[in-house]
Amino acid sequence: MHVVVLPGDGIGPEITTATSQVLRAASEQFQLGLVLDEHAVGHASLARFGTTVRPDLLGLVKAADGLILGPTATFDFKDEARGEINPSRHFRKSLDLFANIRPARTYPGRTNRVGDFDLVVVRENTEGFYADRNMEEGNAELRVTPDVVISMRRITRPCCERIAEVACQLAMKRRKHLTIVHKANVLRMGDGMFLDICKATASRYPELAVDEVLVDAAMAHVVREPGRFDVLVTTNMFGDILSDLTAELSGSLGLGGALNMGADHAMAQAAHGSAPDIAGRGIANPVSLILSAALLLDWHGTRTRQPRFVSAAAAIEAAVADAIGQGQSTQDIGGSLGTAEAAAAITARLQA
Structure with missing residues (x-):
């Protein structure tokens, strides 16, 4: 499975790195053969290419099996004539991602x-x-x-x-x-x-x-x-x-996974924004994007009739639930771990 990964702005690179770590562990455990192809989008792309979404990126995404889009600073992008394209809108509209699937659930071990x-x-x-x-x-x-x-x-x-x-x-x-x-x-x-x-x-x-x-x-x-x-x-x-x-x-917007899906394409996207106020501090909750990536695996496995992808998605969700239930989570939901440590706790459960 070939997945284009676009880290985005603010906390985007941090939670995208965490998500990629979890996906690689799932890929190894379930023999998914995941290929994660990372490209710049948002402010990083604007500084490098003069546009938040470079013209050839859509073709790369269409040729891939899925897209992971980290949070982007959409409020900053107001003038498309100056290359300030809203990445989320661009891919949702260009790929006709007509359904936004947003699960929400509580987790045993957390007071609700x-x-x-x-x-x-x-x-x-x-x-x-x-x-x-x-x-x-x-x-x-x-x-x-x-x-x-x-x-x-x-x-x-x-x-x-x-x-x-x-x-x-x-x-x-x-x-x-x-x-x-x-x-x-x-x-x-x-x-x-x-x-x-x-x-x-x-x-x-x-x-x-x-x-x-x-x-x-x-x-x-x-x-x-x-x-x-x-x-x-x-x-x-x-x-x-x-x-x-x-x-x-359910406990935090940081727990909300989201999948944007259409007839032929799908994009995993965290339910929250780029949170520039905490960017670079290593405290962002990566669970939303991790769960979104799991939804992407499930979508791909279902449409291509490859049960191992569906099983991998379920295993990621179970690992997230167990880590949260054991208090191995970020501060926003009562834990004490940083972004990387929370991802490591989920990864360890997949590798066990």
Whole structure:
């Protein structure tokens, strides 16, 4: 398996190095033959090549079996004419990575204020309110007057159908419970269509238990009783917010894995940002990117029918859980280890 690795900005290089270490251990243990091909992206690429994403990088990624993207300083990149391309948006849009899979779970051995849970937010990833990705040309935010801005939201039937299908298939592999999160009482046309399509898609899976909840109520229910949920499917911005909440409820945003997947490509990406305030200090939690990389292995193994990749992914997740349960983790979740030491603790479990 050939994987392009883009370390990114801030803490990106630190957690990417940690993730690569874990992946190499998994590769050796499960005979995966992983080839990790590292390239600069973000500020490092801008300084070296005059652009945050050099033109030939997309071709390299398309030719590979997967992509690992470390956190990048997206807020810094405002002018594409000056080479300031948002790497995350660039790859999500260019590779049509329409599904953002965001698991969140609690871990035995850690005190949790909301009770145990294990859920997945399935987020549509290519349209919605995101002004930089829902237009063929131009931007979906318009300044009408100095004091008036209009932000347009795009919802399409094909995008609703494919994200609903992914969510149903995932729910069938888990506890067979699908929750549709929407705001159709206010956004009657857009979310109304999303809700109808999700229901129609789910009707083809008679074993699924299906319910629906308004997004504001969903936030309250997730905080009060997250264990009631299994797979939640929703539109782009709602999913962005909801998945950060569920990751944080599990103990830290640093525990939230994320996979951006399409029909032919997938990108592992940490749920959090580049955290420049702690960059270079060796204290960043690498678990989010490690779990994201495990999701990438599982995706590749499933689509290519190679069970050893699926087994490797499960082993990484188990090693992470055991390390956290034994308190061998970074400070943000109650441990005392640094980034490299936390990765070593996970690696040691894979090698045992």
